[in-house]
Amino acid sequence: MNMLIADARKQDMITDEQAAFFLENGFLVIRNALYGEELKLIQDEMMKLYEKGVAGGFSDPDYMYRKGELTGKSVLRRIEYVIDKSDTMKALLAHPYILKSVERLQGNNFIPTWDSMVLKAPNEGIAVEWHRDAGVPGGRIDRPIFNVDFYLDEADLQTCLWVIPGSQKWTKEQAHERCARPGFDTSDAIPVPMQPGDVIFHDIQVLHGSPAGNGNPLRRTVYYEFRPGEIEAEHGPHTLEYLSLKQHVLLDCINRRKQTSYGQAEREFEYKPSGAFAISEPKTPISYRYAHENYVRF
Template structure:
């Protein structure tokens, strides 16, 4: 299928409860899906304000905190904030965001009811200093895994992303072999002849498969672009292949249950139909417990 034939569906979280079967199939085929108007009104303002506080703290320079990550600015050549890890731990509105019912119902449609939330981060393009993100895959499906359910990120956009700052994706590259992916990523520069841009507005979301090729060019005069990433994985894949230990899974389930309850108490969620998390089999949860922590360092629970 040529790029002119990739008809990106219009998904609006204000008028549907979850993605449709057709929208889910587009995601499975192409490795990405755009959802408009996921965060709106009071919630959007709160999340923007909370993440601005983290951005300001990181931009001032944080010493000896591995959660704040830096790259070289394209104009100044100085260390520029590019990523902040564990945002759920750092902000109550980000906890409530994890409980967003449209998102969780859509994740269940794609992964099944035993899904597990894994990573939570904010990725940044600082004003006038946008660090290039070369073509890449976020990760690989574990070797030997024959389960075809996708592992993917949910990308919440807090700022407008125009052609100067937006993500570019190569549709259907999630279906490429490793050799094909490596060859494309090895090409010099940031060529886009086989890619499409994905402009976004504040509050919009992209689902992107961990194996779809994506990236963004360096900024020059670019405005601030903040994107929050929540990753989800089918519990069965995580239990068999990792990368986290089995101990990690029930702890993250309790974090998810807590965040769903927090969302129900939020003023801006009134009128929503809450998501009901009911994992089954080996992943069934008998009761909800208050999480002891929301920051679960990956390296502590790393299987390999």
């Protein structure tokens, strides 16, 4: 397929054509979203978290491990709530190109709902089997729920994401049948190689995965999930209180980004939710780690 690619240094948000490509295929690549000082700061901050997790010796539930496929040792694979752990990651949430593009796809009442870093450990990258990130509430929605994947390291054919274009439209039965195939079958998929600072928008329903790798370098990817507020309010899984709390986190992060040297050189994003999601007065967050299990309705 001819893959349409956006470039964050040549436009201030994704175009209508790029938005249409995302809606049709379930993913969109954006080059050069992070660069210079900001990219270096994020890489350094996330390396500190990675090294802390590799050192181990503690029982922090935000650090998640899995048995390595080559050595059988415990391998760090994921770190949750990265915004809580780094001021640089708070500023990243307010990236104006990303937020303008999220708003174009989800509307002005979008909510940041999740933040984590997913890892492929060097020399023992664990395979990520074909999967969907989550189910769609009510079975059908009129706007996409998606992750914004910030790549901090190069992802070549050994470590990159593979996507099955258009599979976000498949039924549960079709997706289950495809995921049940043995091995990491790429016959109907395409690879998405990335460079540090590049971003992928991927629909939570699009089928994706990555091979195990063999002698692979470290690959760190930060995931920020966004959901349309109206859909989250109607279907969940989070409570209405959670949505409000995360709106105030976003506003605080927008203000924090203005204080950075790179934020001062750009036009900030104006978050203007309306209707039931309108904010009369910003509140300083009491936390940047609102544990999902404490705000689930069901």
